[in-house]
Amino acid sequence: MFYDQAKIYVKGGDGGAGAVAFRREKYVPEGGPSGGDGGRGGDVVFVGDEGMSTLVDFRYKRHYKGERGEHGQAKNMSGKSGSDVLLRVPVGTVVIEDETGDVIADITEHGQRIVVAAGGRGGRGNARFMSNTNKAPTLAENGEPGEEHWMRLELKLLADVGLVGFPNVGKSTLISRVSAANPKIADYHFTTLVPNLGVVELDDGQSFVMADIPGLIEGAHTGAGLGHEFLRHTERTRLILHVLDISGSEERDPLEDFRVIQEELRLYSPALAERPVIVVANKIDIPGAEENLRRLQDVLEEGQEMFAVSAATGEGLQALIYRIAQRLPDIPVPEIAVYAADHRVTKAQPEKRFEISKTDNQYTISGKEIEKHVRMTLFDREESVYRFQNILKAMGVDDALREAGIKEGDSVEIAGVTFEWE
Structure with a gap:
């Protein structure tokens, strides 16, 4: 099962308490304080793992706590620090503080480590409070509490190429023909309910990652048809393949489909509308496709690339794949950004002490x-x-x-x- 969202509670371990103790040695009258400090609490750490592809593990366990630090001991012995809790998450995971909506981290590399809940420092033992006016202090500190938050995790797939288009235009068939991906394919709407990733390998050793984004519909930018869940996966693609049913077999006008999906991308994120696009006119093997293909060519802007293919028969796919491989090296990786409905204004305000x-x-x-x-x-x-x-x-x-x-x-x-x- 593919899960691309989760909500979890994380808490760093509390620090251990400092000790109150005094030296008790033969021939050393009125020995000084010797209480050691408590150990630091363990952190909760997210680690990027390119071998993971979903957040399903966080569906079954939602609470994670770092280990508490051990208490200090006599003879100035400090307590042992608590162990960190390492949580592996897929590369492409965005960590959001649930209460404020602030982005805590964006994990984009394998092995990247982010502390999301720091453990508390250990309390000081009485040896740390000795002074010229107090040679035998009897005070110590409890350990500092660890940080705690509710976090939202959102997975945005890291793919070079993203396939977008209305349901049942042939995206799943296309990715199954050019990669080793094996998505569910059937002749009804919303066959694909979760994104599929496929690695496309060329004869010369080149390769790139292609994502089959589930079918979008009009109003997707407002969340219609799980639009937000699907659109987030397009944010990180370098090149968009806009797949059209050029035959009109669904009794829809492919030119109107093209306009609607481009508008949905623009409304969701203006940056997405500026992303390089290759138009893929699919199902050219079906009668009636020729007329729509001519109409599409007439409305495309100058310089906008279009490939006529049949994912079912394989016609035109090789030329499309080699053109993608040719263009990708010249397209920079998009900057990671979180798009909000309104501009967020941050004001520097001194926090009240109480x-x-x-x-x-x-x-x-x-x-x-x-x-x-x-x-x-x-x-x-x-x-x-x-x-x-x-x-x-x-x-x-x-x-x-x-x-x-x-x-x-x-x-x-x-x-x-x-x-x-x-």
């Missing part, structure tokens, strides 16, 4: 930075709590709560931990 909301006598403080400090504080140690209070003062949280009208006995919640205001 926000305060109030419900009755309950104050809730949110913010990435302050929530991280909560998760990294060991609240069972008085010295760690005192340090956390100083962090809140330095960030301006105390003053902000007073301005918000907090009173003695009110509760404050940060990252699921509740405190009482004194």
